[in-house]
Amino acid sequence: MNTRMRLQHSTISRVYPVQLANRYLTSRIIPLIAVAAVALCVALVVIVVSVMSGFLDMLRASGRTLMGDVVISCPIRGIPWYEQLIDTIEKLPEAQAATPLIDTYGLVRMPYPEGSEKEVVTANVWGIEPQGFNRVTDFSKALYWKPPTSPEAAALMLPDDPRLKLNQNILNDGLDLMKSATGEPGLVLGMHVSIANERMRDGSYRPRYQWFMPRQSVTLTLVPISAKGTIAEPRERVFPVVNEFKSGVYQIDKNRVMISLSEAQKLLRMDAGTLYDMQAPPNADGSLPVLGTSPAKVHKVLVRAKPGVTPDQLQAAVSSAYEKFAFDISQDPSKAVKAPRVESVTILTWEQHLRDLIAPVEKEREMMRILFSIVYLVCAGLVLSIFWAIVQEKTRDVGILRSVGASRLGILWIFLQYGLVIGAIGGLFGVGLGWLVIHNINFIHETIGQDAPAWSYITSFLIALVSLAMCVRGAMTGVLLSTLLWLVLGITLAIVGAGLMLHRGTLIWDPSVYYFATIPDQVDWFTAISTWFGAVIFSVLGASIPAAKAADIHPVRALRYE
Amino acid sequence: MSKFLLEAKNLRKTYTLGHVKVPVLRGASFTLAQGEWVAILGSSGSGKSTLLHLLGLLDECDADSGGVWFDGDPVADLKFSARNSYRNQSVGFVFQFYHLLPELSVLENALLPNMVNAGMSWWSKRAQAQKQATELLDAFGLSHRLTHRPAELSGGERQRVAIARALANQPRVLLADEPTGNLDTKTGGEILDLIAAKHRNGLSIAMVTHDPAVAARADRVVKLVDGCVAG
Ligand SMILES: Nc1ncnc2c1ncn2[C@@H]1O[C@H](COP(=O)(O)OP(=O)(O)OP(=O)(O)O)[C@@H](O)[C@H]1O
Ligand SMILES: [Mg+2]
Numbered sequence: 046m047n048t049r050m051r052l053q054h055s056t057i058s059r060v061y062p063v064q065l066a067n068r069y070l071t072s073r074i075i076p077l078i079a080v081a082a083v084a085l086c087v088a089l090v091v092i093v094v095s096v097m098s099g100f101l102d103m104l105r106a107s108g109r110t111l112m113g114d115v116v117i118s119c120p121i122r123g124i125p126w127y128e129q130l131i132d133t134i135e136k137l138p139e140a141q142a143a144t145p146l147i148d149t150y151g152l153v154r155m156p157y158p159e160g161s162e163k164e165v166v167t168a169n170v171w172g173i174e175p176q177g178f179n180r181v182t183d184f185s186k187a188l189y190w191k192p193p194t195s196p197e198a199a200a201l202m203l204p205d206d207p208r209l210k211l212n213q214n215i216l217n218d219g220l221d222l223m224k225s226a227t228g229e230p231g232l233v234l235g236m237h238v239s240i241a242n243e244r245m246r247d248g249s250y251r252p253r254y255q256w257f258m259p260r261q262s263v264t265l266t267l268v269p270i271s272a273k274g275t276i277a278e279p280r281e282r283v284f285p286v287v288n289e290f291k292s293g294v295y296q297i298d299k300n301r302v303m304i305s306l307s308e309a310q311k312l313l314r315m316d317a318g319t320l321y322d323m324q325a326p327p328n329a330d331g332s333l334p335v336l337g338t339s340p341a342k343v344h345k346v347l348v349r350a351k352p353g354v355t356p357d358q359l360q361a362a363v364s365s366a367y368e369k370f371a372f373d374i375s376q377d378p379s380k381a382v383k384a385p386r387v388e389s390v391t392i393l394t395w396e397q398h399l400r401d402l403i404a405p406v407e408k409e410r411e412m413m414r415i416l417f418s419i420v421y422l423v424c425a426g427l428v429l430s431i432f433w434a435i436v437q438e439k440t441r442d443v444g445i446l447r448s449v450g451a452s453r454l455g456i457l458w459i460f461l462q463y464g465l466v467i468g469a470i471g472g473l474f475g476v477g478l479g480w481l482v483i484h485n486i487n488f489i490h491e492t493i494g495q496d497a498p499a500w501s502y503i504t505s506f507l508i509a510l511v512s513l514a515m516c517v518r519g520a521m522t523g524v525l526l527s528t529l530l531w532l533v534l535g536i537t538l539a540i541v542g543a544g545l546m547l548h549r550g551t552l553i554w555d556p557s558v559y560y561f562a563t564i565p566d567q568v569d570w571f572t573a574i575s576t577w578f579g580a581v582i583f584s585v586l587g588a589s590i591p592a593a594k595a596a597d598i599h600p601v602r603a604l605r606y607e
Numbered sequence: 608m609s610k611f612l613l614e615a616k617n618l619r620k621t622y623t624l625g626h627v628k629v630p631v632l633r634g635a636s637f638t639l640a641q642g643e644w645v646a647i648l649g650s651s652g653s654g655k656s657t658l659l660h661l662l663g664l665l666d667e668c669d670a671d672s673g674g675v676w677f678d679g680d681p682v683a684d685l686k687f688s689a690r691n692s693y694r695n696q697s698v699g700f701v702f703q704f705y706h707l708l709p710e711l712s713v714l715e716n717a718l719l720p721n722m723v724n725a726g727m728s729w730w731s732k733r734a735q736a737q738k739q740a741t742e743l744l745d746a747f748g749l750s751h752r753l754t755h756r757p758a759e760l761s762g763g764e765r766q767r768v769a770i771a772r773a774l775a776n777q778p779r780v781l782l783a784d785e786p787t788g789n790l791d792t793k794t795g796g797e798i799l800d801l802i803a804a805k806h807r808n809g810l811s812i813a814m815v816t817h818d819p820a821v822a823a824r825a826d827r828v829v830k831l832v833d834g835c836v837a838g
Pocket of ligand 1: 605622623624629631649650651652653654655656657658817
């Protein structure tokens with residue numbers, strides 16, 4: 046056995062490092078302060094990271110809500126024979142469902158204001174097959190208006206609230222894009238398209254009674270564009286509004302309206318029809334010779350992945366399925382209109398498709414990452430320097446221990462355990478504190494959002510008064526420390542009281558600025574656990590580095606340390 | 608087998624303060640025979656403590672100059688672990704300023720060298736070590752102070768704890784650096800009585816002092832002058 050082996054063996058098998066670490070941990074108040082400091086640092090990191098990454102995840106998730114996972118699009122020419130394409134795709138093992146989509150722009154004439162000059166807004170119009178669309182996206186969850194869920198909820202509304210008179214079928218009407226009472230095809234508006242919905246502080250909406258949209262009709266104008274890119278006569282149609290939807294993404298909720306696929310195809314002249322031969326000379330009656338039927342077309346096909354299949358995997362599968370579909374059509378003599386070749390359609394994952402929307406979010410995430418790192422570094426530095434100061438102060442003890450024969454590894458082991466115990470316990474408390482705060486963050490936020498109740502500042506003024514009295518008493522009996530502490534407590538409470546009294550509810554997380562009604566309240570456990578490990582590592586480092594430094598110098602030098 | 612238990616030959620020690628080199632020991636030699644009590648006299652700043660630290664392996668002498676021999680063996684050859692056990696077993700050190708661990712009780716401070724020396728077998732040795740330490744502290748008149756912290760003791764009491772600690776592993780040499788330097792004559796006399804009692808039981812002692820009255824109790828007195836020992 047060589048010397049070093051024996052040395053290490055003998056150090057680990059000694060009990061004095063454990064006993065001394067234990068003594069250092071239990072006989073002073075400093076370890077408690079260190080535990081509190083580590084706990085606060087860990088809690089800070091856990092709270093900030095959990096809330097921010099929760100926010101970014103929510104933003105991404107809602108971007109996906111109305112898209113599916115993969116989008117096939119051919120914006121101007123359109124995709125003919127799309128039913129066959131959807132059949133092909135739905136047979137893929139990677140695909141859960143596929144649905145056709147018309148995606149165009151149009152004008153919506155609103156029912157307001159009073160008078161003949163109505164407001165007209167531009168909108169992104171989606172023609173959907175509601176049932177299929179719901180299978181691919183979470184459309185039904187996005188529909189906003191429902192009848193009051195309980196008599197209690199209804200009792201909270203004013204007697205003339207239009208929500209009280211909602212048709213019980215409103216959800217189904219929205220889902221079918223049809224007004225069941227009359228059988229008319231209906232239209233669903235994004236939540237922010239009209240001026241009628243007022244966003245409340247808690248993120249819910251209250252209709253402005255007169256213009257509650259599900260009781261109104263709007264006029265939709267669409268402009269058909271031929272495959273060659275020429276514009277035909279615009280067509281318009283009046284649609285009753287059957288419901289409104291909220292995706293959670295402001296840009297979508299502000300611009301998009303939904304109608305049924307067949308209505309959109311009719312308005313855009315993309316429905317099935319007779320195909321005439323434009324090149325041939327006209328028939329005797331002046332009509333053109335018939336070539337066959339022109340199939341209905343759509344701009345896009347949305348595909349949803351089976352659980353466990355990534356959008357990228359689905360994208361690859363859908364691309365080859367499309368290639369096969371286009372080939373089959375080209376070989377089919379009964380179909381005069383051919384499908385665009387795979388090179389002229391774009392097949393993108395939802396992320397690629399929504400790049401414009403997601404790019405800023407990604408930028409934000411990057412910025413957050415930098416902010417997190419700074420918070421992390423500051424906390425790590427704080428923990429390091431706390432331990433540094435505590436252990437530095439013990440340099441003389443290290444000299445004493447060395448002078449009675451303690452080994453350098455033994456010294457290191459004492460302080461390593463010291464840091465380990467404080468880091469682990471402090472980290473645990475920090476994670477617990479972070480969890481508590483995050484779980485109640487919406488409650489805390491709401492409380493901050495309200496004016497402080499009178500009892501809170503009255504209590505704090507009263508305690509401040511008592512503290513100041515104690516301070517005067519302390520000054521008369523000549524106890525400096527308690528005088529000082531009571532004075533600080535009194536002044537702090539007086540300031541807190543004044544702050545509470547002047548506090549006017551402000552919402553930091555304003556739902557009209559952020560898209561979401563509530564702050565994410567889930568702890569990011571990966572962050573929590575890695576932060577705990579970080580706390581332990583920095584505590585151990587902070588404690589062992591000065592300990593190693595003190596153990597390395599000659600014992601007398603450590604003894605002389607002031 | 609050397610005739611000296613502890614021997615220092617031609618020790619040199621120079622401190623460097625900034626650019627200034629301060630030579631403290633310039634070839635000091637010192638011997639301590641088995642069972643002998645030697646007092647080292649010298650004015651303040653003459654390097655008495657420095658010499659004692661070198662003897663106790665708490666510091667290092669300048670390279671290429673002399674060395675220390677314990678029981679005939681050069682301590683310069685000792686490995687790290689052997690140096691630790693030299694400090695732990697072979698010598699006991701008493702400092703002018705006590706140097707007790709503030710977080711430990713009187714008894715625990717006195718047991719510190721036993722604790723440091725013991726491995727896992729500590730739990731079985733502990734009772735024996737505690738009995739020994741308690742007896743020693745008892746003899747030093749500290750039986751009612753065992754659980755107190757050093758901060759609660761007087762200077763004389765602290766120095767007695769420090770001596771008990773130095774003797775915990777029954778070393779052959781006691782190195783004492785002005786053990787009575789901060790105490791009044793009466794208390795200092797009591798402490799010297801304790802040390803003298805141990806000396807009669809065969810303990811070899813090197814004791815630094817600048818008090819000739821204290822030095823008078825030793826078997827032999829040497830003087831440190833200009834970094835050298837004058838007999
Ligand atoms: N770490 C150090 N760095 C620089 N100089 C030092 C150091 N230690 C001691 N000295 C110097 O060495 C000289 C001798 O110091 P030492 O402590 O050995 O004296 P001493 O004889 O014990 O004095 P006293 O009787 O006052 O205790 C002093 O001048 C002191 O300033
Ligand atoms: Mg001295």
